[in-house]
Amino acid sequence: MTDPLHFTQRISAPPQIVHHAFTRPMLIRQWLCDFAFVAPENSFFLVWNDGSRVMGALLQDEPDHLILSWQNASDGALSQVEVAISPAEGGSSVTVTHVNLHDSAREAAEIFWTTALNQLKIALETGSDVRLEKRPMLGIFPSQLDAEKAARIGVPVERGVYIDGVIEGKSA
Structure with missing residues (x-):
């Protein structure tokens, strides 16, 4: 002790x-x-x-x-x-x-x-x-990619992760 x-x-x-x-x-x-x-x-x-x-x-x-x-x-x-x-x-x-x-x-x-x-x-x-x-922060706003969003942006997949935006001053 x-x-x-x-x-x-x-x-x-x-x-x-x-x-x-x-x-x-x-x-x-x-x-x-x-x-x-x-x-x-x-x-x-x-x-x-x-x-x-x-x-x-x-x-x-x-x-x-x-x-x-x-x-x-x-x-x-x-x-x-x-x-x-x-x-x-x-x-x-x-x-x-x-x-x-x-x-x-x-x-x-x-x-x-x-x-x-x-x-x-x-x-x-x-x-x-x-x-x-103090936790590390990823500078993006992720959301779900669905068939409707995929068709709108013209990607050849129907699901995944979609980046809705970024946070100024943060890295991605």
Whole structure:
């Protein structure tokens, strides 16, 4: 086991909203993962589109302090995440402490929490999901090619993909 990892982020949002962002599935999905399920008995399941999964339980749920058991499905190792939320000028200060990590998981956890807290800050301050904004975007508007459209434009096929338009400044 390694020493605990600590991550702190200042966020221009009230502590109650920050707390909800860690405990409400709809808000969790806006910054942390692609699917979140929180059961009535406080167990949770998080899934990312790349297939990553984390499960655990909310062991302590206070307005300014959360403790979660945290088990990454890729290695099965059980660890613990503590979240401290305090009022700060213009919003909140959030400190995440990840404890009981195996040495092999330390670097991945550092990257994960640094990125996640940045995404939380952006989501709560702007309403944007930076994960969506940074996705590559193909600069076309595709639609279905049907027999009528094929006859109109004079192509020798009756189905396929038709490009309805392009997005200025994007590549295709």
